[in-house]
Amino acid sequence: MRTNLSHSAKLTSIKDIARVARVSHSTVSRALSNSPLVNQKTAEKIRRIARDSGYRASAVARSLVTRRSHTIGVVVTNIxxxxxxxxxxxxxxxAEGHGFSVFLANSNAEPEREVRxxxxxxxxxxDGIIVTASRVGARYVPLLSNMRVPIVLLNNQHPSQFAHSVMIANIQASLDATRHLIELGHRRIAYLGDRGGHQSETERFTGYRQALEAAGLRLNRRLVTQGDGKPEAAKGAMAHLLALPQPPTAVFCYNDLSALGAIRQIRDSGLHVPGDISVVGFDDLYISQYMDPPLTTVRQPMRQMGCMAMQTLLDIFAEAESGHDIKVPGELIVRASTAPPKEKS
Amino acid sequence: MRTNLSHSAKLTSIKDIARVARVSHSTVSRALSNSPLVNQKTAEKIRRIARDSGYRASAVARSLVTRRSHTIGVVVTNIxxxxxxxxxxxxxxxAEGHGFSVFLANSNAEPEREVRxxxxxxxxxxDGIIVTASRVGARYVPLLSNMRVPIVLLNNQHPSQFAHSVMIANIQASLDATRHLIELGHRRIAYLGDRGGHQSETERFTGYRQALEAAGLRLNRRLVTQGDGKPEAAKGAMAHLLALPQPPTAVFCYNDLSALGAIRQIRDSGLHVPGDISVVGFDDLYISQYMDPPLTTVRQPMRQMGCMAMQTLLDIFAEAESGHDIKVPGELIVRASTAPPKEKS
DNA sequence: CGCCTGATTGCACACGTGTGCAATAAGCCA
DNA sequence: TGGCTTATTGCACACGTGTGCAATCAGGCG
Incomplete structure (x- = not known):
């Protein structure tokens, strides 16, 4: 036995309340928005009626007249x-804290779906759009250029002149991570990247390269390899590194999932982490602290970055137009997957 | 230099197009919805103008008049x-495949926020609401009983008479998982639960108990312990089990994260998985296949369950009112974290 | 030529809420 | 008592789209 007062049952509206309270719908509207323009007594009476009748204001109608939906859209590659x-x-x-509701949509990294x-x-x-980790990049420009609402890109391909952006400081963070390995005494440090060719990828590689340079180490192209950001491909790439005549003593991985795959390959080859090889990741996923060994990695303040993107939109709504191209610093979290190398190289 | 034609720039509406095409807005409305009531030539002309002017129909206005928003709300404990x-x-x-947009909201498992x-x-x-993995349970009844839209509960506390539901077949799946351990030869099998007291928890324990019964094994209360669904608490619970005079040779865990914590504790105690102790999880998270060892677990078809919940709503919208209390079977995925016990017990 | 049919279009209203402006009432002061 | 100020309320329109009904028009047929 289900309560199924099918959708045709018309909801109580502002006018229904007006009829009961013997006032005009204008007065009801004002009373419910706590306008000082309405008598205190009648206002309370109206609010009581509204409460008792289970009235729910229609955000749809309100949006139509105020031209503000108090709604944002979030498009992600994959939730x-x-x-x-x-x-x-x-x-x-x-968003919720500021009375905004959020639409969520997956793009599955398909450009045409993203556009749709x-x-x-x-x-x-x-009222605004946030696009996260899209690979669409340049194809976006025509879409963005005649966009009618503000858009914020988060860790995106090519933050353009048409949009605001929040990005992790990839170069600096990667530099820190690589330097950490150098300071432990490593000299043969590999880079396990993502062949997808995001901007993040390029930047993380740049940080790696700069750290080597700063330490006076030569960049060895044979120690640079590519996965696809997932464990399986990283395993293969790691196997490749281990097969080198002079395998690395440490690996800096594009992300934690790659590090996971790398560690498994190292294990499968009968070696130990960090005893034989140190591994560093990027992201600091929830599970990384529970990996075996717990992973040294760069923490991206994911939640905080989301907050900042939303805050950027709120600022724009409030006309507080300031520089909105935020670089968020990453934080190196040192755990047990890194240690000094066994042998001096 | 940013394009910031602030929000006041009024969008082109159906009326603007009508003016250009020298017809009434009604005709434009019909043309854009491919109504056969409008002349083919003028229809094409109108559609061309719409396309050229970058017209975007207002779903807000449409929702107001059609009383259908083509929108659903999804409330989750934590995305x-x-x-x-x-x-x-x-x-x-x-949802996207059927022209529906989805609102997403976290409840953080706070009842008052969930209600809000x-x-x-x-x-x-x-047009409908899906609630996932809520612990609110009984408190929901008053809220649901005068709900005006159909609601689907997914793996929820107490699917009530007021709502439809999609649930994993906890009892059967847990029974299968436990039987798997029994068939491997285990006799001292522990249960590592979640003290949160979800309905799922109770059901998974029931499946465990029934499997023992069916095999003629006595339920040993000392082998039943509680975590909180996260690795840290599971570690503690596992330590407790290992400290028993007769520790278990296998553990069935409430979920994969608990299994992760259990495995770490077993390792920290100098024991091996599955050599000394077998571990089974529940969920089959993405990372579970990459755990060390790869985890034997019950796969919940998460995506599919989401699809089914949405499909249930679509059926209801289409007035196809049939029994909508779906039980989804879990699938036991046997990997390397389970093996026969070392010693006969 | 007049009537009927079918195609095409516009009128007018509806959806539920917000708001500028005028109208009314009440209170105050000279 | 008359005029002014202030508080309160209602009228009327707007937001952008959908749709029932009437109106108009063209064409065909008797």
Whole structure:
């Protein structure tokens, strides 16, 4: 036995309340928004009626007249990606705190779907859009250039002149991570990247390279290899590194999932982490602290980055137009997957 | 130099197009919805103008008059939970495929926030609501009983008469998992639960108990312990089990994260998995296949469950009112964390 | 030529809320 | 008592789209 007062049952509106309270709907509207323009007594009476009748104001109608939907759209490559989920969590948190609701849409990294989703957001009349970790990049420009709502890109391909952005400081963070390995005494340090060719990838490699340079180490191209950001491919790439005549004593990985795959390959080859090889990741996923050994990695403040992206939109809504190209510093978290090398090289 | 034609720039509406095309707005409306009531030639002309002017229909205005927003609300405890993220991914997938947009909101497992969020969804005039993994349970009844939109509960506390539901078949799946251990030859099998007291918890314990019964094994209360669904607490619980005079030879864990903590504790105690102790999880998170050793666990088809929940709503919208209390079977995935016990007990 | 049919279009209203402006009432002061 | 100020309320329109109904027009047929 289910309560199924099918959708046709018309909800109580502001006019219904007006009829009961014997006032005009204008007065009800004002009373419910606590306008000082309405008599205190009648206002209370109206609010009581509204409460008793289970009235729910229609945000739809309100949006139509105020031209503000108090709604934002978030387009992500894949919500199942833990980094993305963390970011969205932060976005939703501050959005809810400011009376905004968030539309979520996956793009599955398919450009045409991404475009379709953005179009749908425009029709929904969202007040702003946040795009996370998209690979669309340049294809976006025509779409963005005649965008009618502010857009914030988060860790995106090519933050352009048309949009605001929040990005992790990839270069500096990677530099720190690599320097950590150098300071431990490592000299043959490999880089296990992501052949996807994101901007993040390029930047993280740059940080790696700069750290080597600063320490007077030569960049060895044979120690640079590519996975695809997932454990399986990283395993293969790691196997390749281990097969070198002079294998590395440490690996800096594009992300934690790659590090996970690398560690498994190292184990499978009968070697130990960090005894034989040190491993550093990037992201600091929730599980990284529980990996075996606990992973040394660069923490991306995912939630915080989501908050900042949303805050950027809120600032724009409030006309507080300031520089909105934020670089968020990463934080090196040293755990047990790194140690000094066994042998001097 | 940013394009910031602030929000006041009024968008082109159906009326603007009508003016250009020298017809009434009604005709434009019909042309854009491919109504056969409009002349083919003028229809094409109108559509061309719409395309050239970058017209975007207002879903807000349309929702107001059609009383259908083509929108659903999804309330989750925490989007950063990988199970939840998988479910949401499935929901969004089928929603997008049917022209629906999804509002996402976290409840953080705070009942009052959950209620606030549902209220907000009502104001947004969503066509339906999906609630995932809520612990609110009984407190929900008053909220649900005068709900005006259909609601689907997914792996929820107490699927009530007021709502439809999609649930994993906890009892059967847990029974399968435990039987797997029994068939391997284990006799002292522990249960590492979640003291949170979800319905899932109770059911998974029931499956464990039934498997023991069916095999003629006595339920040993000392082998039943509680964590909180996260690795840290599971570590503690596992330490407790290992300290028993007769420690178990196998552990069935409430979820994969608990299993992760259990494995770490077993390692820290100088024992091996599965050599000394076998471990089974529940969920089959993405990382579980990459754990060391790869985890034997019960796969919850997260995406598929999300799809089913959304499909249930779609059925209800289409008036196809059939029994909507779906039990989804779990699938036991046997990997390397389980093996026959060393010693006969 | 007049009537009927079908195609095409516009009028007018509706959806639920917000708000500028005028209208009314009440209170105050000279 | 008359005029002014202030508090309170309602009228009327707007937001952008959908749709029932009437109106108009063209064409065909008797």
């Amino acid at each position: 199942a990606d833990p980094f993305v989920a963390g970011v969205v969590s932060g976005i939703e948190e501050t 989703v953005v179009r749908s957001f425009e029709e929904r009349r969202v | 950063a939970d990988p199970f939840v993220a998988g479910v949401v991914s499935g929901i969004e997938e089928t 969020v549902v209220r907000s969804f009502e104001e947004r005039r969503v």
